[in-house]
Amino acid sequence: MDCIYIVLLFCHSFEHSKRFTVMPHIHPSIHTFTHRYIFSSCKNVHYDLVFILDTSSSVGKENFEKVRQWVANLAESFDIGPDKTRVAVVRYSDRPTTEFSLGRYKTLEEVRRAARSIKYIGGNTMTGDAISYITTNIFTEREGARPAVLGIQRVAILMTDGRSQDYVLEPSKAAHEAGIRMFAVGVGEALKVELEEIASEPKNAHVFHVSDFNAIDKIRGRLRRRLCESKYCTPALLETAMDFSTNCINIMQQYMCCDNREQDLPFPLNQGSPTWCPRALGCPRGPHESPADLF
Incomplete structure (x- = not known):
């Protein structure tokens, strides 16, 4: 052990x-x-990745310049390209606006250049509206998202500095149900309860909070590790999880068992031989404290 x-x-x-x-x-x-x-890293894990950035008046132009650079720097973690990771940015205040869509830029340098040019608007903080917007408008094939059948994970990283002026719970639930993995980054007075409503499970792996915009770089490495070190199990509707082919995977040092669509199953799997699982009849649902528990 x-x-x-x-x-x-x-x-x-x-x-x-x-x-x-x-x-x-x-x-x-x-x-x-x-x-x-x-050995899994962002260079060999591909995403459709959307940044959702609060550009309300409370952020301020000087702080938003730090946000621009933060996005540009985080983009360096990924292998960007049409068949690799695609990146989009949505900014929001009174209403959400697409800064650039998924697949518009095909190289890292193009994404970094565009990130450093994101417009700052000012206004109110309509976070719920922004989450609904990315679910229904951005993660679509029309806007460059790849078909769900390809199994490309859909990820959104939302950064905000304060209380939303609309409700975030229902839009966030809709995003989760659509298979979007949500990270919530709060700065300053952002409410923990709202961040947790926005974020995917487990909450402690998808919620980040810093005291001010000078500190956002401190969480960039932690966020990258969350994205890059492990595959991720999205919630599954059991009636759709019929064709089982299991893999045991590592999530935040907690070991889970998933089917071939990366869905966490709530029972020991015994629907035939898995493709990679030490137990012939499948792995019991975790989390487990050690990979040895899977043998």
Whole structure:
């Protein structure tokens, strides 16, 4: 058990090293686990990714310049391209506006240049309206999102600095049900309860809060790790999860079992042999404290 945790920590430290090898005495199934998931990064995980940025009057022009640079810097974490990660930006105050849509820019440098030119507007803080907007208007094939059948994960990162002037709960639920993974970044007086309503489960992995805009860079690395280190299980409607092919995966050091659409199943799976799972009849639903619990 102890050596498993040593291996995981060692892999994190050398995630990009081509010279790294797993110690030969580790169980071969654990070798497969560490190789498959610890080496996962934003360069080999592709998303349809939307930034939702609060441009209300309380943010201010000077602070919004920091937001622009934060988006440009975070974009460097991804392998951007038509068949890789696509990036869009929506800004909002009184109403949401598409700054650029998914797939419009095909290289990292184009995305960074566009991010540094995002307009600042001022006005009210209609966060719920912005969430509804990305669900119904941005994550569509018309606006460059890829068809759901391709399995490209849809992710939205919302940054706000205060209380929304409309309701966020129902729009957020609709986004979650549409398969959008929501991260909520709060600055200053942003309400924790609203951030948690916006964010996907588990809340502690999808909610971030900093005291002011000078501190937003401090969470960039943590957010990147949330996005890049692990595959993610979206909630599943059981009646749609009929064709099972399981994978055991690592979410925030908690080990879950999912079907081939990356959906978390609430019961031990015994619908046939999985493609990669140490237990012949499938993995029990987690979280588990150690990958060894899966064997």
